[in-house]
Structure formats: structure tokens, C-alpha cells
Amino acid sequence: MIKAYYTATNGAISNQNYLDVISNNMANIQTEGFKKSKAEFSDLLYTNIRGAEGENTDLKAGSGSKINKVDVVFSQGAPYKTGASTDFAIQGEGFFAVQYEDENLYTRGGSFQVTNMDEENYLTYQGGYVLNNEEEPIILKNSDDNMNVGVFVFNNNSDLERAGNNLFRKANEDAEYSLAESSKAMKGYLEASTVEVSEEMVKLLQIQRSFQLNSNVIQTADEIEQTINSLRG
Structure with missing residues (x-):
């Protein structure tokens, strides 16, 4: 459960950073000559999953994702x-x-x-x-x-x-x-600015859903951890 907690936390942090990029784009919809930014994500460290008897398997568990870099899209506005x-x-x-x-x-x-x-x-x-x-x-x-x-x-x-x-x-x-x-x-x-409102709104909805999912995972992991601790007690 600790693994799930930290993976979901990393996802929530990435969502927040991505939201900052989109917010900056949308704040400059009317800014003449503004060039929108595009975030690129990368996977965090993967670990091997061991079998019941400790043997190595071909399965891997990820640790979430993060924004690797933010590029400026230098396309020309109208x-x-x-x-x-x-x-x-x-x-x-x-x-x-x-x-x-x-x-x-x-x-x-x-x-x-x-x-x-x-x-x-x-x-x-x-x-x-x-x-x-x-x-x-x-x-x-x-x-x-x-x-x-x-x-x-x-x-x-x-x-x-x-x-x-x-x-x-x-x-x-x-x-x-x-x-x-x-x-x-x-x-x-x-x-004109190269920011397209419809495109940014779609990204905003995707972030919202992803953030909700990560928040639910964090809450569920925390509840399970509390239950395990109470049983140990």
C-alpha cells in the first residue's frame, strides 16, 4: 500500500505541474505573439516484481510519472x-x-x-x-x-x-x-496567440479526472494502511 500511496502522490504532483502549464497558456489567449507551452512526461523508476518464493519475474511496477520538460511550440499565429x-x-x-x-x-x-x-x-x-x-x-x-x-x-x-x-x-x-x-x-x-481554447479545455478535463483518480488511490491506500495497523494493534 505504501507503493500505491507514493505512486499516486507522484501522479497528483505531475497533474499540478501540468495544470500550471495549461493555466499559463489559457492566461495568454489574448496576448499578441504568445507561443503556447507543451509538457512532456516521462516514467519514473520501475522495479521488478518478485514471485511468491522470491524468484524474479518479467513483471515490473512503475512509480508514476513526472513532467520531464516543458517545450515552447514556436508555430506562427494568425x-x-x-x-x-x-x-x-x-x-x-x-x-x-x-x-x-x-x-x-x-x-x-x-x-x-x-x-x-x-x-x-x-x-x-x-x-x-x-x-x-x-x-x-x-x-x-x-x-x-x-x-x-x-x-x-x-x-x-x-x-x-x-x-x-x-x-x-x-x-x-x-x-x-x-x-x-x-x-x-x-x-x-x-x-494572434497560438493557444487554442478548445484544446486546452480538453487537457484541463483530462487533468481533473486524473487528479481525482490519484486522490482516490491515495485515500484508499491510507484507509487500508490504517486498517492493517489497527489489526496489528
Whole structure:
């Protein structure tokens, strides 16, 4: 019964972690350029089941599962027109670059703002400077300026990790990127989130059922253990 208790507990913990992933996806349904996350599970340690006389058998008992990793699905969302001169959507692969004090971060979100700092009008995103093709902050002289927003492509998107606020950072120093050649920034458009409500709701129902099952196993194992202890007493 102790084995069943810990196996079900591991399952309940995995359900909670999976719920966190889905909750984050659903919280960003309306976030422009957001990329959904996908959890991948792996089995925990298996042990051999011995026969009545202690001999080895071909049967194995698992110890539940856990989330092995959470991947970002970098598929492109549908562009939609806003008409705003500071809104941009990337057609094709790549990311916008945003400069902060400590590092450059990257995003598919293109809802930019014009911010006046040091008597200059900068194109900004969440407090950072949006960079142009030369990886320099974009300074606007008037509303009709060609903003020349840079789009950069990484050799491997797995070199990126979430930095929060719809931004990504380089996960390692060896990450290589270059100015996009085939992709372009479309002015007056934004990219929709790739989260599909129906898909996430199905996953949510599956988690709920799995969590209930694991909870029932934990309760049953605990009741049986109490009964065994009372008989010993």
C-alpha cells in the first residue's frame, strides 16, 4: 500500500505541474505573439516484481510519472489587422529584439509604444528599446518615419527560454542568430496567440479526472494502511 500511496502522490504532483502549464497558456489567449507551452512526461523508476518464493519475474511496477520538460511550440499565429502605426507582426520565422539594461531579449509580440526619453522619441516594448536591422534603438523623428524594425532568426529556437512578459532570452552563450532574409515585419498588424481554447479545455478535463483518480488511490491506500495497523494493534 505504501507503493500505491507514493505512486499516486507522484501522479497528483505531475497533474499540478501540468495544470500550471495549461493555466499559463489559457492566461495568454489574448496576448499578441504568445507561443503556447507543451509538457512532456516521462516514467519514473520501475522495479521488478518478485514471485511468491522470491524468484524474479518479467513483471515490473512503475512509480508514476513526472513532467520531464516543458517545450515552447514556436508555430506562427494568425496575423490580424489593427491599423496602428506602432503595431507589427512577423510574417515568417524570427523575433523582434528588445534592448534592456542588462541584455537583449526577443519577442513575437509587436504591440509597441512611442516613449519620450532624453528628448528623443523611442519605439519601445515593455520598457525596452525596440531594435532596428543594425541592432540599434529605433528613434522616431515624426509619425511617418520608416521604423525599420529588425527581425532576427535563430539557428535553433531551442536556444531560447522564457524570460516572462512574453519575452525570451538566450539560454546559452553559443546561441547563434542573424538578420532574417525571408521574414518581414508587417506594419499595422499583430500576431494572434497560438493557444487554442478548445484544446486546452480538453487537457484541463483530462487533468481533473486524473487528479481525482490519484486522490482516490491515495485515500484508499491510507484507509487500508490504517486498517492493517489497527489489526496489528
